[in-house]
Amino acid sequence: MPDMGQQRQMVLDIETNEAIEKLRKNLQAAHYPRCEDVDYSSIDSRVFNTLEEGWIAPNAELVDAWFNQFKSTFKEYKSDEKLGYLLGLRGQSADRRIRAYRKGGETIPYGIWRNFLVITGRAVQEIPTVLGIFDMDKDQAVKSE
Known part of the structure; x- marks a missing residue:
């Protein structure tokens, strides 16, 4: 079984892909x-x-x-x-x-x-910038420069 850090990364990857797919579907919404x-x-x-x-x-x-x-x-x-x-x-x-x-x-x-x-498609969805991913195990943490 993967450790907690790996499990967390797997969940993050799944949720990221789901969010990207939702944005793609939003572009295909019906027009009124x-x-x-x-x-x-x-x-x-x-x-x-x-x-x-x-x-x-x-x-x-x-x-x-x-x-x-x-x-x-x-x-x-x-x-x-x-x-x-x-x-x-x-x-x-x-x-x-x-x-x-x-x-x-x-x-x-x-x-x-x-x-x-x-x-209603009258404004673009705001996507905030992620400045860092916190609460990682020390061996998985990467320091920014």
């Missing part, structure tokens, strides 16, 4: 038309920015239109609760929070909005 309920010329482009680029929250009308378009396109996410779970909201309040974002009762947080943009 623009939402008829949105005036695209009025969208402030900063709603697509990252925080570092000066993101601003979208208005409730845009959130509502795009969420409704998504829910009508993907029947498995036809409810606010199911959409909330997809976007990372947990608990009984997922549906209330999605409704609040759609109706303007709450401003949608950056992370949830960014996740939605990535899931």
Whole structure:
């Protein structure tokens, strides 16, 4: 049986290959038309920015239109609760929070909005740079120069 370091490397290799395959599949996602309920010329482009680029929250009308378009396109996410779970909201309040974002009762947080943009292909998935792989056995560790 391989030692723990080798087992960890095997798992890392498998997960890396799975992530690469998922990125490849993402490039093949189906294409859908623009939402008829949105005036695209009025969208402030900063709603697509990252925080570092000066993101601003979208208005409730845009959130509502795009969420409704998504829910009508993907029947498995036809409810606010199911959409909330997809976007990372947990608990009984997922549906209330999605409704609040759609109706303007709450401003949608950056992370949830960014996740939605990535899931809908409106923003590129950010892949952070790995600066090092930690917690290796001493005999497997390689020091950077």
